Amino acid sequence: MLNQSTAAKKAKTLAEALPYIKRFFDKTIVIKYGGNAMTDEHLKECFAKDVVLLKLVGMNPVVVHGGGPQINEMLDKLGKKGEFIQGMRVTDEETMDVVEMVLGGQVNKEIVNLINRHGGKAVGLTGQDGNFIHAHKLLIADKDDATKMIDIGQVGEISAIDPSIINFLDTGDFIPVVAPIGVGADGETYNINADVVAGKLAEILNAEKLILLTNTPGVLDKNGELLTGLTPRQIDDMVADGTLSGGMLPKISSALDAARSGVKAVHIIDGRVEHALLLEVLTDEGVGTLIKAK
Numbered sequence: 237m238l239n240q241s242t243a244a245k246k247a248k249t250l251a252e253a254l255p256y257i258k259r260f261f262d263k264t265i266v267i268k269y270g271g272n273a274m275t276d277e278h279l280k281e282c283f284a285k286d287v288v289l290l291k292l293v294g295m296n297p298v299v300v301h302g303g304g305p306q307i308n309e310m311l312d313k314l315g316k317k318g319e320f321i322q323g324m325r326v327t328d329e330e331t332m333d334v335v336e337m338v339l340g341g342q343v344n345k346e347i348v349n350l351i352n353r354h355g356g357k358a359v360g361l362t363g364q365d366g367n368f369i370h371a372h373k374l375l376i377a378d379k380d381d382a383t384k385m386i387d388i389g390q391v392g393e394i395s396a397i398d399p400s401i402i403n404f405l406d407t408g409d410f411i412p413v414v415a416p417i418g419v420g421a422d423g424e425t426y427n428i429n430a431d432v433v434a435g436k437l438a439e440i441l442n443a444e445k446l447i448l449l450t451n452t453p454g455v456l457d458k459n460g461e462l463l464t465g466l467t468p469r470q471i472d473d474m475v476a477d478g479t480l481s482g483g484m485l486p487k488i489s490s491a492l493d494a495a496r497s498g499v500k501a502v503h504i505i506d507g508r509v510e511h512a513l514l515l516e517v518l519t520d521e522g523v524g525t526l527i528k529a530k
Contacts, residue, residue, distance in 0.1 A: 253518040260517065261294040263444035264406075268434035268487075269347070270302035271451040273507030280350060283449075286513035287411060288356040295517075296406050299351075299358075300414045300437060302430035303343040310334050322376055323486045327389040327427040335427045339415040340364075347413050358411040361401065363418040364425065368402075369433065370395040371418025371426040392418040392426025394433070397440045435490030439497040446494045447516060448487055449507030454525030455480070455488075464525045468492050471527065491527050502527040 267287070273279045290297045304325070308318045311334055319326040327335060344360040351358035363369025371392030378384040405412050416433040418426040431448060438446035455463045455471075458479055471492055474480045480488050491502040505516050505524030516522045 249519070252520060256518045257293045260444055262296065264296045264298060264438075264441045265290065265445045265447065265517065266298045266300065266434050266438040266441065266443045267513065268300050268302070268431055268446070268448040268490075269507075270304070270430060271449055271507045273449050273512070274301065274303070274343075275305055276508075279507065279510065281354075282511050283507075283513060284347075284350040284354045284356070286511055287351055288354045289514065290517065291356055291409070291411055298402060298412050298414065298437065298441065298443075299347065300416060300430055300434040301339075301343060301347055302416070303339045306343055307331075307335055307338050310338050321386060321388055322379070323484075324374070324376065324388055324391055324429060325427060327391050329390065332390040332425060332427060336362075336417060336425060340417055344413060344415045351411055351413070356411050357409060358413050359405055360413045360415070362415040363428070363433075366401040367398060367419060368414075369397055369416075369418040369428070371420055371428060373420075373426070390424070390426050392420070392428045394418060394428060394436050397436055399437075399440050402437075402441060429486045429490075431487045431490040435494040438494045438499045438502075443494075443499050444501070445517070446491065446499050446502045447513065448491065448502070448504045449512065450487065450504055451506075451508060452484075452504075453506045453523075454504045455484075455527075462525065464522075466525060466527050468495055468527070495527050 269283065273283050287297050287299060311318050340362045348358040348360040361368060372395050374391045374393035375385040375387055378386055402412050416428045416430040418428050420426060435446060453462050455466060457463055471488060475488065491504060495502050503516050503524050503526055505512050509523050512523050516524060
């Protein structure tokens, strides 16, 4: 039996959630799922329960997942070392085969099963399904020579996203779970950064929120202090002065593009916190960095 103090805290939390449930009813929330939340068994359960609850109270969650640790594990088994340039995985033909097998098969199906076990109706997709995510080869600029472009293999840049399959699933109260694999004009497959897919999908779906789960508390300043309520201009300044770098760059770039393209709020949150998703969406304080559209 609850004591009076514990009961009061639970009642306060439930009451605090009500205005957010009303505000975000029938709104689309795109969630990039990655980091420890994908590998820690308890956090995986928390995430699945959170997604199902958001759906049950009338929101439309769309999950886009990564799978970097799982890809690295499989590459290690094959005696192949993963390589990254500017936060992007170098993807030769052999690595692409591993990416398709791990992301489109193992990881995607595990997330779908996890959500379904907790009462949701999840459906797994890759960009190949229904010609959903169109892509072309990504070339990245050499940091030391801006005139030189680096070819990192079968890494894709999004040409277009057809939202019809997501909209169709939404009408049946399904929860889409998307693996970030795109398809080219000639049927070739491309590995696309999951943060990039989540950001572009949030734009195309005119999402209310884009939430990026990560292994940090959010965006930190040079002293390691958490920042929130940031504007795109402040983020630009932090990239320019080197405060933000490495693997955070694709995440920040996607967040900025989404914020500038009509997504009302972008959140970078700590996926290592239990029920981080619910805390960010349904409470006053949240658990990460909010990037405002303006």
